Amino acid sequence: MREAFGDPRYVPAGVELRTDHGPQYTGADCAALVEKWGLVHTFAPVGRPTGNAVAERVIRTMKEEVVWLRDWEGADELREALLAWQHRYNTQRPHQALGWKTPSEHRAEKLGGGVERAA
Structure with a gap:
């Protein structure tokens, strides 16, 4: 994120982090990253x-x-x-x-x- 935007305040509104439901994306670390950078976290539908x-x-x-x-x-x-x-x-x-x-x-x-x- 830092390479792409430099700082959380430069992330445009509505930027999504699209992931599957793997444990690396459903855990507290990912939730903290999403919150810090102001991202919208969306998950790919299971089985699709x-x-x-x-x-x-x-x-x-x-x-x-x-x-x-x-x-x-x-x-x-x-x-x-x-x-x-x-x-x-x-x-x-x-x-x-x-x-x-x-x-x-x-x-x-x-x-x-x-x-x-x-x-």
Whole structure:
């Protein structure tokens, strides 16, 4: 959150944290995070995979383009590769569903900020 918004006071009204019902999202830690940052916490419907389809699709793409491509020496090496992929995915790769904008460009338009801030 801090990387995305800097401080809770800069989070626009109505920003959602959409999650499944896993224990990491239903516990007190997550509730405290949601409250601190002023988020609206919504849960994907149980038993309906389409409720969280966008997140599941990003995870599939990440696995296809990074995780499954080779055997990794260790968690640190994989973590570094995933962070590099995440940066490319969000800042350099246009997405058809976003009108051929990068996620950073789309986010900046929606939040009214510069692309640098959104990246």
